[in-house]
Structures are given as structure tokens and as C-alpha cells.
Amino acid sequence: MKAVQFTEHGDRSVLSYEEHPDPEISADEVLIDVKAAALNHLDVHTRRGLPGVDLAMPHIPGSDAAGVVTETGSAVSRFSAGDRVAVSAGRSCGTCEYCRHGQYSMCESFHLIGEHVSGVHAELAAVPADNLVPVPETVDWPTAGSAALVFQTAWRMLHTQADLAAGEHVLVHGASGGVGHAAVQIAAHAGAVVYATASSETKLDHARDCGADHCINYDEASFTDEIYALTDGRGVDIVVDHVGPATWDDSLKSLAKGGRLVTCGATTGPTAETNINRVFWNQLRIIGSTMATPGETDDVLSLVWDGTFNPQLRTTLPMSDIARAHELLEEREGFGKVVVVPDSEMKRSANNRANPGNNEYDG
Structure with missing residues (x-):
């Protein structure tokens, strides 16, 4: 072969x-x-x-x-x-x-x-x-x-690990990538308000097609400032961050009190600084996630096969x-x-x- x-x-x-x-x-x-x-x-x-x-x-x-x-x-x-x-x-x-x-x-x-x-x-x-x-x-x-890989990963991140609920506000980084565009679709399907970041308007248009409610070009504006403006200073309930050091600190800043940051990767490197004061004072949760169980994979792929997710x-x-x-x-x-x-x-x-x-x- x-x-x-x-x-x-x-x-x-x-x-x-x-x-x-x-x-x-x-x-x-x-x-x-x-x-x-x-x-x-x-x-x-x-x-x-x-x-x-x-x-x-x-x-x-x-x-x-x-x-x-x-x-x-x-x-x-x-x-x-x-x-x-x-x-x-x-x-x-x-x-x-x-x-x-x-x-x-x-x-x-x-x-x-x-x-x-x-x-x-x-x-x-x-x-x-x-x-x-x-x-x-x-x-x-x-x-x-x-x-399989991106949808099972995003499904476990949001539903199992971050315990996503309808009506919550979710920020998804890298919405033009595999896990990112899957997470946008899954969060929108769950009834969340979805904020997506990407590096160009063309990519953000695709994120809108996937269900993003608000799109932020991170090359043109601080996504944290945009999140504060869009949420009247509250922040979001969940951040999906698979980027790592390049977004880590601002992702934590973007969370509302009691918010959850869930991560499955670190494309910009493995080591990031964390403001511990922000974590305990705002009672934030940092959650790791890797792949999925067979049952979780079956659940999300059934929604791909029937056309719910694309x-x-x-x-x-x-x-x-x-x-x-x-x-x-x-x-x-x-x-x-x-x-x-x-x-x-x-x-x-x-x-x-x-x-x-x-x-x-x-x-």
C-alpha cells in the first residue's frame, strides 16, 4: 500500500x-x-x-x-x-x-x-x-x-467537563479551526450565547454560519474589552481555550465570577502565567479535557450523521x-x-x- x-x-x-x-x-x-x-x-x-x-x-x-x-x-x-x-x-x-x-x-x-x-x-x-x-x-x-476527533473533544469539553447550560455565555477561541468550529456549533445547539474569535472577517463569517452570535477579530481589538462591552462588564460563563499562553491571561479576565475555563490544548506553547488572585477571588474553575468516552463520541457523532452538526x-x-x-x-x-x-x-x-x-x- x-x-x-x-x-x-x-x-x-x-x-x-x-x-x-x-x-x-x-x-x-x-x-x-x-x-x-x-x-x-x-x-x-x-x-x-x-x-x-x-x-x-x-x-x-x-x-x-x-x-x-x-x-x-x-x-x-x-x-x-x-x-x-x-x-x-x-x-x-x-x-x-x-x-x-x-x-x-x-x-x-x-x-x-x-x-x-x-x-x-x-x-x-x-x-x-x-x-x-x-x-x-x-x-x-x-x-x-x-x-470524530474535533467533535468528540468539543462535546466532552462543553457538556461533560464544563457542564454547559442553556442561556449561558460561551467564548470560543480559534473558531476557524477544528475544535473551535465544532465548539461553536455545540454551544449554539445547547442554547448558549456564543462569542467567537478569529483573525479575519472571512473566518468570522464562517463562525457566524456555525452559530456564533458575536464575532471578534482578535487582530483588530482586545477580545477581553469586546467581551466586557458585549456583556455589560459581566464576562462570560465559559471560555473554550485551546490556544495557550497567547490567550490564557485574557481568557481568565473574560470570565464572570464563578466562570469556567476549559482547555484541550496549547497551540502557542505549554506554559502560561496565571493570576492566582483572580482565580480564587472570582472563584473560577480551570478544567482540563482530553478526547471523550465511547458513549460521548457516539452521542455527538449521531448529531453529525443526522446533519445537526456539520x-x-x-x-x-x-x-x-x-x-x-x-x-x-x-x-x-x-x-x-x-x-x-x-x-x-x-x-x-x-x-x-x-x-x-x-x-x-x-x-
Whole structure:
């Protein structure tokens, strides 16, 4: 098969799309014929190298994908050949104290497909059956392959960790990104008043389309000042911050008394200063969140599959153009998810369009 891979950490030049041995499945895995896969900022960080993560090389990145089951392991009963599935990347042991209480994303050995172990940006992928979600026939491949990671992450952040209630005021940073645009939709669906930040009016227009009530261009104005003006000096109840040091202090300033800051990442770095006086005096809560439980993933993806939530697609590229796909994320070009498709699948799709009588799926 062909797969996206790198043999050392570095800039985009380390990426290639070339032959790789076909994966062999174990008893609890299935083999997937990948139809579409999405990028996340995690793919960029993994390519550059993450502290404490020692990867076997060559490494295949990718945590989001969807496709058709072609083979199942001897212990797999949930899926059969021909089933349409999407990948949910979080892996847990199932036996530690956190797993036994259903908190799988807090597992002592929690890790992600594509970050810590081989990923799914390839023609074929061997994935544990527990990491798959059924995809209805009505859902197109780019949607199925781009929804799982960002929507499950945003769902757990807002509903489980921050305990979002209708009527609350929610500030979402980076509304043009994956988690950001998912969080805007989820907060709006829950009946919140949604404030979104982004770096351009074009991106903010997309945020409005996702349900944002108020949009702030952080390159032109202080988002804290704007929040105070829009809330008559009160502040918001929840801030969704996956940015880190660049927004951290002002995010805390933007909270009303008793407010909650929930974070799932730190794209501008891992270390930020915190005004402890502000935290205790205003009785703020700082909440971490990682991925989601299988039940939370099922809940939010059912709302993607029925069209309630919509993964916004920035562009679709062949996997051989993987360096350009990474560039789009690193340079913050556009809005929404970047999807890559195996080159062989792109050729099949083009053939289908040229020969309408062909019954194969046209992605």
C-alpha cells in the first residue's frame, strides 16, 4: 500500500507518500480501506516531535479517517466486511481505576492512534474494533473522515467537563479551526450565547454560519474589552481555550465570577502565567479535557450523521500532496477541516465521474 510517512521529525520536507508494508490485523482489529482522512494540528505537532513521545520509524500519522471494512480479526463481532466506519483515535487499557469507572480518556496508559502509534493516513489501516464507529450510508466520506476527533473533544469539553447550560455565555477561541468550529456549533445547539474569535472577517463569517452570535477579530481589538462591552462588564460563563499562553491571561479576565475555563490544548506553547488572585477571588474553575468516552463520541457523532452538526471542509487533497495539507494548518489558511484522500481513491472517483454507470462510491 501507499501511506503518508516520515522517518525523522522536522519541517514539512520530512513527509512523503510512498510504499509501505500492508498492515496485518490482530484478533481484535479490523482492516479498513481508507476513503477519506482529515488532518488535525496534532499531526503537525507529531511531525515536529513531541516531548516524551518516542516513535517507531517510519511513522504513519493521522488520527481521523473513514472507510470500508475489508477484513476482521477472529475476536471481532461488532463489524463485518463491507461495513462503513469512522475512526475514534483514543486508546485505553480498559482495566485501570479510571477505565473501570468509565473515564477512558483518563486512562493511565491513554494514547492516540496517529500520535503515539501508527496512524491512518494511508490506503489501508489496521484499527482496533473498539476504536470504530458505524457510519450511515447517507454520510459522505469527507464528513465521516473529519468529524470524530474535533467533535468528540468539543462535546466532552462543553457538556461533560464544563457542564454547559442553556442561556449561558460561551467564548470560543480559534473558531476557524477544528475544535473551535465544532465548539461553536455545540454551544449554539445547547442554547448558549456564543462569542467567537478569529483573525479575519472571512473566518468570522464562517463562525457566524456555525452559530456564533458575536464575532471578534482578535487582530483588530482586545477580545477581553469586546467581551466586557458585549456583556455589560459581566464576562462570560465559559471560555473554550485551546490556544495557550497567547490567550490564557485574557481568557481568565473574560470570565464572570464563578466562570469556567476549559482547555484541550496549547497551540502557542505549554506554559502560561496565571493570576492566582483572580482565580480564587472570582472563584473560577480551570478544567482540563482530553478526547471523550465511547458513549460521548457516539452521542455527538449521531448529531453529525443526522446533519445537526456539520464538519466544515476547507479543502480536499490527494495524500501525495500531504505537505500542502500540513502547510494549510501551519499557516492558518482558510476555515475548517483539511481532508486527504488516497491517490488511488481519487483516481477511482475520477473514473466514476467519467463513467456514470460505475456503481462504486464517488467520494
